[in-house]
Amino acid sequence: MSTTLKSHADVVIIGGGIVGASIAYHLTKIGITDVTLLERKQLTCGTTWHAAGLIGQLRGSRRITELAKYTSDLLYELERETGQATGFKQNGSISVALNHERLEELKRGASMAKNFGLEVEVITPSEIKAMWPLLDLNGVVGGVFLPKDGQANPTDITQAFAKGARMRGATIREHIKVEKILVENGRAVGVRTNEGEIRANTVVLAAGMWSRELAADVGVTIPLHAAEHFYVVTDQVAGIPSNLPVVRVPDECTYYKEDAGKLLIGAFEPVAKPWGMNGISENFCFDALPDDFDHFSPILEDAMGRVPVLETTGINTFFNGPESFTPDDRYLLGETVEVKDLFVACGFNSIGIQSSGGAGKVLAEWIRDRRAPVDLVDVDVRRMHSFQNNKTYLHDRTVETLGLLYAMHWPFRQYETARGVRKSPFYDRLISAGAVMGEVAGWERPNWYAPNGVEPKYEYSWGKQNWFEHSAKECLAVKNDVALFDQTSFAKFILEGKDALSVLNYVSVSNLDVAIGKIVYTQWLNESGGIEADLTITRLAEDRFMIVTAGATQTRDFAWLKRHIPDGAHCFLIDITSGLPMLGIMGPKSRALLEKVSGADLSNEAFPFGTSQEIEIGYSKVRASRITYVGELGWEIYIPAEFAHNVFDTIVEAGKAFGLQFAGMHAMNSCRTEKGYRHWGHDIVIEDTPLEAGLGFCIAWDKPGGFIGKEVLVKQKAAGVLTKRLVQVMLLDNSKLMYHEEPIWLGDKIVGSISSGMYGHRLDASLGMGYFHNEEGVTADWLANNQFEVEIAWERFPIKVSLVPFYDPKNELIKS
Template identity: 65%
Template sequence: MGCSLAYHLTLRGWRDVVLLERKQLTSGTTWHAAGLVGQLGATHNLTRLAQYTTELYSELERETGQNTGYRQVGSLAIANNHERFEELRRGASMARCFGLEVNVMSAKEAGDLWPLMATEDLIGAVHLPKDGQTNPVDTTQALARGARGRGAKIFENIAVTDILIENGRATGVRTKDVEITAEFVVNCAGMWARELGAKAGTTVPLHAAEHFYIVTEPVPEIRKHLPVLRDGDACTYFKEDAGKLLVGWFEPIAKPWGMQGIPESFEFDTLPDDLEHIEPLLEGAIRRVPILAKTGIQLFFNGPESFTPDDRYMLGETPEVRNLFVAAGFNSIGIRSAGGAGKVLADWIVDGHPPMDLWDVDVRRVMPFQSNRRYLKDRTVEALGLLYAMHWPFRQPDTARGVRRSALHDRLLAQGACFGEVAGWERPNWFAPKGREAKYEYSYGRQNWFELSAAEHRAVRESVGLFDQSSFAKFILEGDDAESILNRICSNNVSVPVGRIVYTQWLNERGGIEADLTVTRQGLKRFLIVTAAATQVRDFAWLSRHIPEGSRAIAIDVSSAYAVLGVMGPKSRDLLSKLTDADLSNSAFPFATSQVIDLGYAKVRASRITYVGELGWELYIPTEFVQGVYDCLVEEGAASDMRLAGYHAMNSLRMEKGYRHWGHDVTDEDTPLESGLGFAVAWSKPQGFIGRDALLRQRDAGPRRKMIHLALNDPNVLIYHNEPIWHDGRLVGRITSGMFGHTVGTCLGLGFIDNSNGMIDATFLQTGNFEVEVAGVRIPARASLRPFYDPNNSRVKDVGADALVSAAAS
């Protein structure tokens, strides 16, 4: 990774680049990597990076004269059950969406391609012909040669002992003998990145685990240049290597390593054999490739690899220290990832911003607690095996749970809550009735909670639902300059009366959406900012770094100070009115306003805002008071048919209303005009706002890309993310998020589409046929620019409520 970054920085014209290697290049983990170079990533942009890596490795030898051993042999993933085959076929559809060549195969076709494999139990397979493999050591040396050729200096056997910091910025590094000053410092220290990052006060959560593979004696029957074979349910991969077979595993229960620290002498070291640990998987490999039973093992290898808590690597500028970047934690796919990651990180450093949406791997997604050694050790037991486990929709981790709990956790658990995890928070996703276990049964179809969540959904639409939304990230910006600072950061206008709530985006200079949130004016000099749990670190860093030096304002993260309860539904006013003497009528308490009211025995900030598309209030309650308020709501709510509701219901409700989700539907590559959020842009603010000029240019030209709403014609098919969107047989976009809409009665999707031939308007959407591809099958769908539920917001604004009061009075 370090050599790739040096290579790409010099490719951008930077010559004053220094790389320090603690021992020798490729020592640690690179030298023993399997060298697999797959192209299909979890998201569109990660796939783009993997594609770039394959292109780079195929050209490096020609450029540098250093052989890399790169061969485009393809890969073959097999399935011996229908669930795995559906996963593979959904992945194949996603691959087509990303422009990859992909073939869905029968068991016989797979066997013809890989003759040594037993196929009698197979259902099918997916073949990616342009995947490859490379020699990690030679590839690293080629990157180093290319970097040196353009001026970079690479020094081996020089360990960095400290990162130098002045006024919150990295200014260089210290080694045993010298200090080197630098404008930028990048932590590419692999297994050592956590400890090195901690010395600078930064969070780089990763942990090493033992990783096993074997190399056989020569196999005379083997065909040269066989595709890399992946058998997910056997946790096994097979790679032809110079007439031998390399067989490796990603076992479900892994062995963390290095809990007491990595020895200073560690270089090209291996770890002790553990045949007992790997023997069951070796037996599975022999069943798949029977010739292994009569082939000798030349090498039994055990070496460390580093893994992160969510199996995604860490890239970008640290939120704690300016100009200190990270590129580490590659979860055993570092060879595949290094080329693309080095390119985009070089672009990020040179240009001052990432060249594409990199949220999936952005280091700002990690939470400070995740550097905890015990947490990392416990999570790593599971993390390694997840690479080959089924990637079920809504799958939740099993290890290192219960880190962050709301003050209502035990009460919700007693009511049958099945919790999911986001940013360490335990959040109720759905509720099981008495006598039924609150546990997921995963599938790609309707899972065991489907009807239960549907009932929660209907309660919110028809009566009232209660959500625990305490995981919201909450910031206070306070001071004489708070208003002017926020108006510069926000695309909407926060110069509003005290008590108003403003829905807004934070944009970058390119007009892309960096955050999607609400701002509540609590006082003349005080604002409450509420955003998502997952973006707490990222958004607070963005806010803090856009407070000009010398300004009279301070930002404070108050997320832990307040619990939040969402009381949502047409009967929410009736319920709350029984617990407070505040006037909750439309005229006294209109939509998008906030007041401090008495509720139960507490003072509560009630904000009339919604993410579910109904009349409702978010209640911001000092944490020590929330249990009492909750008990009052539950006791009184029985008469209003109130139901506890989870985040799956919230997702289906928001999908019917077409509410966007930052990180899925909108990112820093998407503008408000493209995303259908232009209504939240205050174009005429006197001082303007970040990104205004870019938006004006796009408004004048007219966006050729827009987010649309889709409803499948077949209610039995479910969509989740990254399914291709077709219009009259032409691939025009992809789904950003999908969920079944229980009020609408079918699965709904949001997604961006392109129309190179003209504008995307209602006429375009009504002409031609739209389809969404799911596991290789195109499902007809209806398309709209407006949400399928309550497009006029009459439910949210409770239109007619005051008219009814007037009629009653007269």
């Protein structure tokens, strides 16, 4: 082994791009100085060196925006601290709309930016022209200006991060190739390099487009794929101002920035070119990919029309380089589920420069504390599923994901590529019934049903889309008759063994020591009292429990529970999702229908709410659980996979006499919003406690042994007042729709934001829910004695608010 290579470090970082350097910098900043960063060639040589260097702050969620804003705020400080220039120029950015739908998207984003504390202005075409005189205004209807955005030099920022890390003791080694991550007993313990091994307490994988292969070698899922990214740099443009804002024209897929008296024109075209399917050359270092002028020429033609000076300006550089993209266009951060002490930071989808500071900061804190410092659900690597590591899947999805950065971010927009990955046994039958499928975690799920004569296809808008009236009929069937939901995508686990009860009781806020057949709705908390999971647990036997959670959180929730099974515990966790399809039979006629097909007594006395029994339907024995996510009388029917078709056909045939209708996930979302049922990832996340979320009824305060996070909740309860609470919201103007992160105003002060919104067809009202904040307490009196408004697309609208659900607040319907 080389004498120049350390044998041990607290943290080893693989990858010397801007993110790896930022992690090293931030680790040393919080006192973790025994850090070694290894780069296979030279710092920045993969993707960082050729990035366009745009520093934009506004992203699609609060936390990711905050991380980008932190990067922007850090750059001046970084330059002062290290003496290394970053090239940061805070010249602002303009996003231009060429149609009114795009302008609404930009205005909704501008409202959201206020909610995040960003400076933002909605501007007119003439104001755009004044800021950017080179722009042709043909078709321009307006735009948004963020004055604190800008541009920087990615190579210089990386060198500044590296210098700052070295100044506090970090070791940065170039030309050291990591050949393998070392794993022992399920933990990362170091790396093997071309110069020998380095042992470590923590390994961080920040190797960009090389990350997937390094992770796959030790059984870890890191789904990302490189794509070609094109831009051109012109010759000198006479008279071009040096302080021009960055301009984005998403309807033409383009962005423009001034670059030392030249113009850089880049694009996120709708049909991208995946790259690196056959691996990446061992010698890849500061490499450009072959030109493809035919691919880029449509973009350039639009650009010459938008910026006429380009017609008489030569092209100095035509550049094509690879960047990594993930299946959902969000980066990957955090500790992996498969290997402890292995952290990742990669797949930045062309926002790595602007995200680098914030991502490095929170990952450093995550490494120190071994838990996420803030809500990072959007980018947490645990959201990914093992099937997404499939090379063909990644290639096909990457064709679309690059372009989605500038595509219209429609509500309910569905991916068009890499579809049909996971299908329930009922898929073909539902398609024949007019199902229009959406995709979550690879599952094809009916979102709505197109009646005969209606094309089963989305027509997107910011208002009531083409499926609105059809979904309304499904909701009314849930209210008045009976509806069938395909809920197969819900994840199901079995935990069994003589220690299963004690494990679940410590992980869950509720008491699981209940009668066999009892269903318990509960949450799993972290040590700060925040909600890590929201699910139901059914006691099947003294030592056997079934856990049901959302399909999207299958990987995350399974890993959370597995990590909390103590060493030596007699306890076994099994994922049975694939073998147990599930139907929801919901509505006031559900009892009569299921009694007809089963012959069982489903009365309140024989089958109370919140209990589960085995019954017979058709030729199968199934598990029927009396529980609901839509707020009506109903049952969830769990069916062994090989009997699925027979059970489905039996229910559907008998259902004709009861007015049975198929209903989709949009209807379910509508109904659950009316009923105030929370959605994990929106209405409840790891920074929200059950008390703040209105879920205090789930907490078993006095159960033996306590539960994770109890101490925090005890203190919060003892304080006697909650300064933050989840509140139900109803718009008085039914023509407007809320979706996510719309600001809530009290006078001239933002006091909250919408966590999720949906139209409630049983109430014929536009609904949402969100967290309200008040230092003196969010109480029923405070809510009743004030007038609140919600801001949608730069306009404010009055709302009605309530701490209890607007629909069936006393739970009379579900217990009928």
